[in-house]
Amino acid sequence: MGGRCGAIFVALAALALVPAVATVAEAPFYIGLFARIMVFAIAALSLDLILGYGGLVSFGHAAYFGIGAYAVGILSYYGVNDGIAHFATAFIAAAIAALFIGFVSLRTSGVYFIMITLAFGQMVYFVGIGLNEYGGDDGLNIARHSNFGAALDFDRPVVFYYFTYALLLLFLFLGGRIVRSRFGMLLQGVKSNERRMIALGFPTFRYKLAAFVMAGAVCGIAGALFANLTLFVSPSIMHWTRSGEIMMMVILGGLGSLVGPVFGAAVYLILESVLSRLTEHWQAVLGPLLILVVLFSKTGLYGIFAVSRRRSG
Amino acid sequence: MKKYLAAVASLLLFPASAGAADNVKIGFITTLSGPAGIIGKHMKDASELALMMLGGKVGGVPAQIVYGDDQQKPDIGRQVADEMLTRDKVDFLTGVIWSNVMLAIYQPAIQSGTLLISANAGPHEIAGEKCAPNFFSASWQNDQTPEAMGKFMDDQKMSDVYLIAPDYAAGHDMMSGFKRFFKGKVVAETYAKFGQSDYQVEISQIRDANPKAVFAFLPGGMGIQFVKQYAQAGMREKIPLYSAFTVDETTLPAIGDAAEGNYEVGFWSPDLDNPRNKEFVTAFRQKYNYWPSYYAAQSFDAIAMIDRAVAAAKGDLADKKTMIAALEKADFPSVRGKFKYNTNHFPIENFYLLRIVKDPDGGYVRKTEKTVFADHADAYAGECKMQH
Amino acid sequence: MIYAIEQVLNGVQFGVMLFLMAAGLTLIFGIMNLINLAHGSLYMIGAYVAAGVFSATGSFLLGLAAALTAAVLIGIAIEIIVFRTLYERDHLDQVLATFGLILFFNEMVRILWGSTALYMPVPGFLSGRVELLPGIPYPAYRVAIIAVGLAIALLLYLVIARTRIGMLIRAGASNRVMLGALGINVTLLYTLVFALGSALAALAGVMAGPIFTVESGMGESVLILAFVVIVIGGIGSIRGAFIAALLVGVVDATGRAFLRPFLTIFMGGSAAAKFGPALASMLIYILMVAVLFVRPQGLFPPRGL
DSSP: OHHHHHHHHHHHHHHHHHHHHHHHTTOTHHHHHHHHHHHHHHHHHHHHIIIIITOOOOTTTHHHHHHHHHHHHHHHHTTOOBHHHHHHHHHHHHHHHHHHHHHHHTTSOHHHHHHHHHHHHHHHHHHHHHOGGGTGGGOEEOOSOOBOOTTSOTTSHHHHHHHHHHHHHHHHHHHHHHHHSHHHHHHHHHHHOHHHHHHTTOOHHHHHHHHHHHHHHHHHHHHHHHHHHHSEEOGGGGSHHHHHHHHHHHHHHOTTOSSHHHHHHHHHHHHHHHHHHHOTTHHHHHHHHHHHHHHHOTTHHHHHHHHHHHHHO | OHHHHHHHHHHHHSOSSOOOTTOEEEEEEEOOSSTTHHHHHHHHHHHHHHHHHTTTEETTEEEEEEEEEOTTOHHHHHHHHHIIIIISOOSEEEEOOOHHHHHHHHHHHHHTTOEEEESSOOOHHHHTTTOOTTEEESSOOTTHHHHHHHHHHHHTTOOOEEEEEESSHHHHHHHHHHHHHOOSOEEEEEEEOTTOOOOHHHHHHHHHHOOSEEEEOOOTHHHHHHHHHHHHTTHHHHSOEEESSSSSTTTHHHHGGGGTTOEEEESOOTTOOSHHHHHHHHHHHHHHSSOOOHHHHHHHHHHHHHHHHHHHTTTOTTOHHHHHHHHHTTOSOOTTOSOEEOTTSOEEEEEEEEEEEEOTTSSEEEEEEEEEEEEEOOTTGGGOOOOO | OHHHHHHHHHHHHHHHHHHHHHHHHHHHHHHHOOOOTTHHHHHHHHHHHHHHHHHHHOOHHHHHHHHHHHHHHHHHHHIIIIIHHHTTSOHHHHHHHHHHHHHHHHHHHHHHHOSSOBOOOOOGGGOSEEEEETTEEEEHHHHHHHHHHHHHHHHHHHHHHHSHHHHHHHHHHHOHHHHHHTTOOHHHHHHHHHHHHHHHHHHHHHHHTTTSOBOTTHHHHHHHHHHHHHHHHOTTOHHHHHHHHHHHHHHHHHHHHHHHHHHHHHHOHHHHHHHHHHHHHHHHHHHHHHHHHHOTTOSSOOSOO
């Protein structure tokens, strides 16, 4: 266990220090980059809850990200700038959507589940494109950040950075408690053998749905953060390929670890940025890389650290 | 292991050259990957050619173009723009194919004071109330091109026209632009799914509605499919097909003879008769061995504009006022010939009717037939309250 | 009235095209329990090779032969390199690994053939029109697509249900281990089935080339539709795929043609204009959700094929 804890501690400490380092090096760009990584890390860890622990392969997770982002965007469009209103709406709207979608989708399993979540994701995407009032596929510019009062002024990148950091820590902590709780155990039991769980008398559907809603709501918060980060939302963030990207972050980082997705988000986003600078054919590199990770390293990067630490320590 | 990775990553991320003040950095945002990468290729080739012809310098100062791939996604475009503005600290930002990408990057670009020169996108918001002094268009305002087609068809006293476009913001804008000048009867206005591949349903609809003409806006792969299927259904001989941004040098190679005889409309065509354009097209064909599209022409002009601006400011890149004043004069050599800038920094230019004809060297080209609109200004300049 | 029939015919033709894609997908999934997102890439490779060979030689048939050969070879290659490890893994791994293949192939065709879409015309002998319905000239090529699709459907049915090889395939689907124990080379069998699936995908790509755009990423949109079809039809069932494909095709076509006029009756012109196109885009997904809600295993979940 020591190796893993060490890796987590180093990573989180490093994240805490980024703004200081970036300011000293006169490269404020990195504050934005790492804020972005943390936003996607929250989205990825929310997916990990249902994917890694629950075995639910949801290919429509980006929809909740988009719903959260649009909650902020649409409220702002109507002049409502209050931060609590923004984030509460994002959370609740995403939760309701997840409740509805989960209720219908969780009746299926396997590839049927994958397809139906993809279908719902695409439907949300098409609704977004059809909403001409809010820009349609031109997207929506957001005039002001969420307003949390003078204490939390998001116009200052460092403030936003630490707010996101705090939320990341919160969700990691809460997530850790959930997966180690009775609920979490039951969820993992459903993943490994659902029939046995049903035979033991557990209402598996309810557990799956609860997890699904939780994951969707947290992803909605990630979306609200994203809207504040870029001050712009467009339906393209809800396309099924974006759901695939979030999934890739989870896999790269380490399925079923909650912390792994943080690494995964960092590696994926940095790699994408670096590779696309090097060559316009960067997808030809990313593709095989992903295949290799899937084929050879089930536990992702996080798993690699844990193993190597244990061997050396 | 992690520390090693972090070190390598940061080495790769820090900008290559820091603080070469005598160097002009031009940020060029375009789409380089995916099926729309062909447009990015045209733009990249043209801008590199332009810089090469200037001896690698703009306004006498050595210059470097940094290309960024927006992957046709506005939020990625926004991220790329942020990188270019804050990390690479570019002196000029240009390129931008898609209107939604332009709308995403507009605010940060304008607020940073950097000169933003669009080499394609021209959404109406930035032609109107959001206009800004440090923005210039090297192309057009989106509505101008379909407006020209609308005017042409209206002048021809055509009526009963069938409209088709994809169901997204630009699709709707194009059709409103058309209807602004076309006063005849519109038989139907169909919006097909974005990215749709099979148009047989819509073609059957067209045959059933029996219009006198069809006006289509279907960019990229959508246009290729529609035009091919339209011809295969035998419709071409029955109902003439007019289009905008649908049959151009990026899609003609794939459409082939299915486009022969079709009409398009645009502000530029490879055969436009002025010395600068001849110079451009000849040099482009010689270097790259394919016909440049208007995307290429616009990018070529954008670099020429940057050259003019830097020359006027005598290399002082902080002197935005002089650069803006120089650009407003529109006295740089442009592939479209002489033109003027409107108060909102969008061009007042000619629009021509183009016909797709066989190229003696093989393949097909767009040939200018006549001027439809001389010195056409966009419809939104009145909403621009920019101070001068 | 004739117009309505024409639109239904359009739907049938689109459905048959979808079936060509879906057949290979459902075969591979049903027999080998393998989700293969790279099926779209094999479709794309089929189209690209055919277009390339056609440009070089001028012969559509030569292009077709080359495309099928290339797809089979590439299919076997990725089966050996990537899929042998994936058979035992769960679906998520398969989805991700094959997603990686999509990225790779999309860029490879751009590297090999450039970024411009390729030119591929309808073969000369099929470029005319046939009057299937009075007064409606229908493109001969599309009639040919319907004919080919129906022929393939029949062929697949005969092979799977009536031949020894088909029997082995069905046996391998229900109990691989037992089949191996009986001395059949199951590995070889799987490779064979994968080759067949790849050939079907390439055939769909070659047929699509003249009417659709031959460009990088052309497989993705068809792939999603094909998945929708096999999910509605029941995974592993060729019959289900056929019926679902026709259903999806007709629903999509009639939706695009008639939804807006239909909505106009209820909500007036401008509202219908706003909602019509968006709803029409979503119609297929709504259909899938509706089917799965009632029958979570699809319309014809197979017990064998």
